[in-house]
Amino acid sequence: MKxxxxxxxxxxxxxxxxxxxxxxxxxxxxxxxxxxxxDELPLKDRMVALIFEKPSTRTRVSFDVGVRQMGGQTMVLxxxxxxxxxxxxxxxxxxxxxxxxxxIMIRTFDETVLTEMADYADVPVINGLTDRTHPCxxxxxxxxxxxxxxxxxxxxxxxxxxGNNVCASFLHAAGQFGFDLTFTGPSQLDPExxxxxxxxxxxxxxxxxxxxxxxxxxxxxxxxxxxVSMHDSQSSKERRHNMLRPYQVNDDLMAHAKPDALFxxxxxxxxxxxxxxxxxxxxxxxxxxxxxxxxxxxxxxMRWCMGG
Amino acid sequence: MIPSVLPTYNRAPLEFxxxxxxWLTTADGRRFLDLGSGIAVNALGxxxxxxxxxxxxxxxxxxxxxxxxxxxxQQALADKLVEHTFADTVFFTNSGTEACELAVKMAxxxxxxxxxxxxxxxxxxxxxFHGRSSAGIAAAGSEKMTKGxxxxxxxxxxxxxxxxxxxxxxITGTTAAIMIEPVQGEGGIxxxxxxxxxxLRQICDEHGLLLILDEVQCGVGRTGKLxxxxxxxxxxxxxxxxxxxxxxxxxxxxxxxEGAASGMTAGTHGSTYGGNPLGCAVGCAVMDHVADPDFLAxxxxxxxxxxxxxxxxxxxxxxxxxxxxxxxLMLGLKCKAVNSDVVSAGYENELITxxxxxxxxxxxxxxxxxxxxxxxxxxxxxxxxxxVTAA
Numbered sequence: 001m002k003x004x005x006x007x008x009x010x011x012x013x014x015x016x017x018x019x020x021x022x023x024x025x026x027x028x029x030x031x032x033x034x035x036x037x038x039d040e041l042p043l044k045d046r047m048v049a050l051i052f053e054k055p056s057t058r059t060r061v062s063f064d065v066g067v068r069q070m071g072g073q074t075m076v077l078x079x080x081x082x083x084x085x086x087x088x089x090x091x092x093x094x095x096x097x098x099x100x101x102x103x104i105m106i107r108t109f110d111e112t113v114l115t116e117m118a119d120y121a122d123v124p125v126i127n128g129l130t131d132r133t134h135p136c137x138x139x140x141x142x143x144x145x146x147x148x149x150x151x152x153x154x155x156x157x158x159x160x161x162x163g164n165n166v167c168a169s170f171l172h173a174a175g176q177f178g179f180d181l182t183f184t185g186p187s188q189l190d191p192e193x194x195x196x197x198x199x200x201x202x203x204x205x206x207x208x209x210x211x212x213x214x215x216x217x218x219x220x221x222x223x224x225x226x227x228v229s230m231h232d233s234q235s236s237k238e239r240r241h242n243m244l245r246p247y248q249v250n251d252d253l254m255a256h257a258k259p260d261a262l263f264x265x266x267x268x269x270x271x272x273x274x275x276x277x278x279x280x281x282x283x284x285x286x287x288x289x290x291x292x293x294x295x296x297x298x299x300x301x302m303r304w305c306m307g308g
Numbered sequence: 309m310i311p312s313v314l315p316t317y318n319r320a321p322l323e324f325x326x327x328x329x330x331w332l333t334t335a336d337g338r339r340f341l342d343l344g345s346g347i348a349v350n351a352l353g354x355x356x357x358x359x360x361x362x363x364x365x366x367x368x369x370x371x372x373x374x375x376x377x378x379x380x381x382q383q384a385l386a387d388k389l390v391e392h393t394f395a396d397t398v399f400f401t402n403s404g405t406e407a408c409e410l411a412v413k414m415a416x417x418x419x420x421x422x423x424x425x426x427x428x429x430x431x432x433x434x435x436x437f438h439g440r441s442s443a444g445i446a447a448a449g450s451e452k453m454t455k456g457x458x459x460x461x462x463x464x465x466x467x468x469x470x471x472x473x474x475x476x477x478x479i480t481g482t483t484a485a486i487m488i489e490p491v492q493g494e495g496g497i498x499x500x501x502x503x504x505x506x507x508l509r510q511i512c513d514e515h516g517l518l519l520i521l522d523e524v525q526c527g528v529g530r531t532g533k534l535x536x537x538x539x540x541x542x543x544x545x546x547x548x549x550x551x552x553x554x555x556x557x558x559x560x561x562x563x564x565x566e567g568a569a570s571g572m573t574a575g576t577h578g579s580t581y582g583g584n585p586l587g588c589a590v591g592c593a594v595m596d597h598v599a600d601p602d603f604l605a606x607x608x609x610x611x612x613x614x615x616x617x618x619x620x621x622x623x624x625x626x627x628x629x630x631x632x633x634x635x636x637l638m639l640g641l642k643c644k645a646v647n648s649d650v651v652s653a654g655y656e657n658e659l660i661t662x663x664x665x666x667x668x669x670x671x672x673x674x675x676x677x678x679x680x681x682x683x684x685x686x687x688x689x690x691x692x693x694x695x696v697t698a699a
Contacts, residue, residue, distance in 0.1 A: 187619050187632065210619030235502060235541045242532055242608040242636075246616040 002305045003118045004126045007135045007172035008198055014304060015139070015176050021308075022143050022293070022300035034065065042308045043072025046102040050128070053079030053108040058267065059128050059136070062294040063105050063302075070299060075101065079108065094120035103305060124305035126298075131165055132192075137266045138169040139301060140293040142177055144286050145221055147293075148262060153178040155220040158257070160184050160212060160247045161274055162240075163191030166225050166266050171195040175202025182207040184215035186243045212247050219257040223264045224249045224274045241273065250276040254284060262286050320655060327354025330674045330681045332660065340655075341685055343673045344662040348493065348525045348638070351552035351594060353674035358593045359555045366589035374580060381588035388595040392534055394543035395563035399572070400583030404524035404550030405439020407560040410577055411546045412443045414564060415485040415518045416463075417571030427484040430520070433469045435495030435665060436488070438522055438548075447487060469498065472507055479511070485518040485546075486511070490536035493525035496666030497633050497640025505540035518545040518568055524560070528552030529598040529675050531636035532608040539635070552675075555594040559587040598675070607675050610682060611636045614671070617686040625693035633668070637675055640668040641689075645696045653695045659688040 004010060028039060048067045052060060060076065067074045084093060094117045097104055104121055107128035108114055118125040127135050145152045157179050159167045167183065168191055174181040181204060183191055190208065199206045209215035216222055227244045228237045249263060263275070263285045271277045279285060324340070326333040330353055332340045345351065352359060366381065373379065386398040401407045412430060419427035430447065437453075438444040445453040446461040454460055465483070467474050469492070486508055492498040500508075512519040521544040526536040530552060533539055537547075545568035550560030560582075581587075597603055615632060618639060622629040628650065630642040643650050647667045654661050654669075662670040673685070 186615065187622075208623065210616050210623060212616065214620070233541065235539050238608075239502075239539055242612050243615070244612070245609060246612040 001118075001122070002124050002307070004124070004135065004301050004305055005114060005118055006127060006133050007138060007169055007176055008202070010135075010176070012176045018139060018297070018300040018304050019143050019146065021303060022139070022296040023147065025299060026293070026296040029069070035068065037071055038069050041071030042303045042306055043067055043070035043102075046072040046306070047100065048072055048074050048103045048105065048302070049097055049101040050074055050076045051079055051082070051084070051104065051106040051108070052076070052128075053084060053106075053113075054129065056107055056128075058291055058294050059105075059107055062298055063128065066295050066299040066302065070303065072102075084108075084113065090116040091120040093117070094125075095122070098122035103302060124302075126301060126305060129165065133169045133172070134166045134266070135169045135172070136294065136298050136301060137166055138173045139297040140290055141170075141223070141264055141266075142173060143293045143297050144264065144290040145262060147289065148286055149220065149260070152221075155179045156182065156218055157221045157223065158182045158184060158216050158219040159191075160215070160222060160224050160249055160253070161227060161244055162189040162225060164189075164225060166223075167191050168195045170223065171199040171204075171206065174204035174206065175199040178203065180205040180207070182209055182215050182219070184209050184212045185247050186210075188243065212253055213256050216253055216257040216261075219261050221262050221264060222249055222254065222257055224269075225266055226268065226270055227274050228270070244274065248274060248276065249279050251278050251282075254279055254282075260284075264290050267291055320652075322655065329353040329355075330677045338658055340658045340660050341681065341688060342660045343671045343685055344660045345672050345674050346556065347551065347662055348530060348672040349551045349554070350556050351528055351530070351675050352555050352597055353676040354556070356555065356597075356676065358597065359557075359590050362589045362593035363557065363586060366586050370585050372581070372584050372586070375578060375583065379583060379585055379588065381585045381592060382583040385583075385588040385591045385595065388592060388599065389549075389561065389563055392595070392599045393547075393563055394565065395547065396566040397564055397569050399562045399564075399577065399579075400588065401550070401560035401562065401579055402558045402581050402587075403439065403560045404522075404548060405441040405444040406579065406582070407524065407548035407550055407562045408438040408444045408447060408522065409441055410562045411487070411520050411522075411548050412447070413577060414546055414562065414569060414572055415520060417576060418518060418568055419484050421571040426482050428463045429465050429480070429483045430463060431465045431467060431475065431478055431483060431486045433467055433488055435469050435492050435498060436522070437492070437494035438487070439524070469495070470500075470504065472504065472511075475508075475511065479515050479517070483515065483517055485520050487520040487522060489522040489524075489526060490540070491526040491531060491635055491638055493638070493670065493672075494664055496642070496664045496668040497638060497670055498666070499633070499635050502540035505537060505542055509542040509544075512545075520544060520546045520548070522548045524548050524550040525672075526635070526638055528594070529604055529607055529636075530638045530672070532604060532611055533636075534599055534604065536635065552598070553591055553594060554587055555590055557587050557590040559591050603675075607637060610677060610679065611639075613679065614673075614677075614682050614685070615639060617682065618671075618689075621686060621689055621693065624690070625697065628693040628696050634671075637671075637673055637677070639671040640664060641671065643667050643669060649699070650692060650696055653692045653699070654688070656695065657688045657691045659685065659692060
């Protein structure tokens, strides 16, 4: 069973195949209406369950549209309605869903829900985000970088801000795709040691540099994410803002990176907080290509999961 | 032979003749960058024009009349403090430890007047510092503070910092209050997590106890809020304030809710100098600056910048430093080297820091520190660290 649970759990050759497939399929669709079918329909007659325990815009729409473009159908389920892990064990839910659908994408809080689902499902399971990782986002990011600047291997990526779940998947990707990753942010928000260790073990050069301006020297790509999550209280929001303010991606910071450095953000962004509008809307920003590429990258992920 | 100044301090061999902003000058013209602010006192830096003006113009009119009479400057400062905080009422002292004396008296009198005279005990935590008065040392309770000074003022229960389980067990029918610093200063810049402060507030409410916060060091804009407890979204019943509130002029205060202060009627407490026109004129000028949201926003911005650079310093000198801790511009560098060696090496680089417990050096710069001062401070800390490493 080919699950797509985390970037470091997927073979580098397969990751490369997925990125190349995503790029090719994107090219083949140029100019077509959004709901038009692809030339090949690897999900024809397939049903995909999209489970959301957390709200979502990009993940939901891109997976739903992607499945349809590949000839399949979707069933969007809310974790709350399903009583995931409350009324029924995750294992039982996985077994039941496997009788109805051909693939499961799940966006959840606790990573163990994802892994338990994969352990007991008889169909591929895709990680649509957990509190620890967000591999689909990083597949889209790699695709986006390579579209604009060629191979990401050997490049310097700088993550600015909170060492969160998206940053964790960037660390995984650094090992698998062979790029260097510099984290710049406050020590309280460092990425987990385990993720840094994995990336280093896989051969990636991972650096922690507290001075944001030093961190971005020689950077090919700068990535930021929101500073505050929905569940943070007002006072903790302020504290995080104060802690993270020196890591804002603005024109000054971009000027210290390579002249052709790109800026990415997985969105939604809080303008003038983690990034200024001038950078988001500026010539180095590729955020909307990145958002679009969620669709193409995930289609390739689903295709790979189904054996394509 | 005993020196003419009682030798209770191990003083550094430094003598300053002038101060301006974050800089101190010695008689021989050496300029020191002051990251100590006289232990968090010079909140607006040295010789801030607004404070100089407030003090000198008041000095030309009236110095002292005693609390036998109304003091308009005292009223004005109390009004400002009440306007910007949880408090309904304020009593002015000359120092932090005098504020501690009143906080203890106020808490006990509150229960006495409520018909519960047995409720006299105040729970405090290890590593705390509440000044050097008899109540202050008894409250802190450490051997270092109390040895040789017995018999100590009774009625304090000392618990381990952060031990909430032990706290619930320690509360009895004789407990009156919990007293805690939201960020321990002398104890090594140890912030109490927001969740813990919230829990303390809740425990006090559940058991009918008073929550006394000692914001002598962490208050008055030091952490980027006017008072540090605001970060946790709670309010105390009684709060001790001093240091920054006078900007260098000896001034302290106890802030309280109407309920907590209800026992303090005429004749129950007093101070000859507390709240005198000079101190309160300066205090008003300090509050006019520190309570301004733009000023606090700038403190937070600078605190982020300094912290960022300090994290880099720790990363560059892992043999000297272990971690950065603290909140706002109340930061501590936990040392691997001996902290007093780092402080002394700092003097050689014309940099002033303050040692604390737990092998920490404290950085308590003026809140008016500039971005250039921050860059210079980190550069001097880098030099200092290199020197300590080489030694």
